[in-house]
Amino acid sequence: MALKLHSHIERVLWDQHQISRRVSELASQISADFGGAANSDSPPPPPPVLVGVATGAFLFLADLVRNIDLPISVDFVRADSYGSGTISAGAPKLSLDLKVDVKGKHVILVEDIVDTGRTLSCLIAHLESKGASSVSVCAFLDKPTRRKVHFQPLGQGKFYKGFECPDYFVVGYGMDFAELYRNLPYVGVLKPECYK
Ligand SMILES: O=P(O)(O)OC[C@H]1O[C@H](OP(=O)(O)OP(=O)(O)O)[C@H](O)[C@@H]1O
Numbered sequence: 001m002a003l004k005l006h007s008h009i010e011r012v013l014w015d016q017h018q019i020s021r022r023v024s025e026l027a028s029q030i031s032a033d034f035g036g037a038a039n040s041d042s043p044p045p046p047p048p049v050l051v052g053v054a055t056g057a058f059l060f061l062a063d064l065v066r067n068i069d070l071p072i073s074v075d076f077v078r079a080d081s082y083g084s085g086t087i088s089a090g091a092p093k094l095s096l097d098l099k100v101d102v103k104g105k106h107v108i109l110v111e112d113i114v115d116t117g118r119t120l121s122c123l124i125a126h127l128e129s130k131g132a133s134s135v136s137v138c139a140f141l142d143k144p145t146r147r148k149v150h151f152q153p154l155g156q157g158k159f160y161k162g163f164e165c166p167d168y169f170v171v172g173y174g175m176d177f178a179e180l181y182r183n184l185p186y187v188g189v190l191k192p193e194c195y196k
């Protein structure tokens with residue numbers, strides 16, 4: 001395998017400019033939805049807790065929260081199912097739990113990618129069991145053609161999506177293959193020889 005990172009990429013699907021534009025649109029949408037109407041007499045909803053799904057969401061979460069104009073909290077969970085391969089190994093296991101108490105709070109789960117839907121389905125159920133009053137999902141990429149498990153946001157929660165992803169195993173902007181390529185600033189598809 002060649003040493004230079006970018007030479008491993010066959011095709012870029014979303015570059016840095018497209019990513020940053022879309023992330024700021026998502027952040028504006030969240031700020032508007034959770035900020036309350038400027039001309040309303042009713043109090044704004046309590047600020048949400050943004051929960052990043054480690055490890056893949058780390059860059060998306062960092063960019064998203066810096067564009068949200070509300071006093072939010074940030075936390076992490078981890079649910080492992082892919083190991084070092086490209087196929088989901090089945091039911092995910094929670095291996096890192098929340099620090100923040102989400103009881104009675106609005107939570108936004110921040111994901112890099114939704115594929116089979118197993119991770120989100122497991123995490124939404126977990127947050128419900130912890131008493132969250134709503135759970136929204138903000139996923140940078142959605143691969144709907146791969147869905148195996150239907151999940152639904154909890155309560156008044158919404159599903160915010162960055163881009164719809166074709167059925168490729170993608171890397172970059174937090175997403176890995178065998179724990180590599182997370183540091184690519186764009187999303188791309190690896191050259192076939194790099195999947196070995
Ligand atoms: O919809 P699903 O089929 O459940 O797949 C989506 C999940 O898979 C990846 O996580 P992974 O388990 O690979 O861990 P990582 O975030 O550490 O890369 C990705 O970050 C999502 O969390």
Ligand code: HPA
Pocket residue numbers: 082113114115168169170171175176177
């Ligand atoms: O396409 C993908 N890339 C990286 N991680 C993933 N987890 C599910 N799908 C993917």
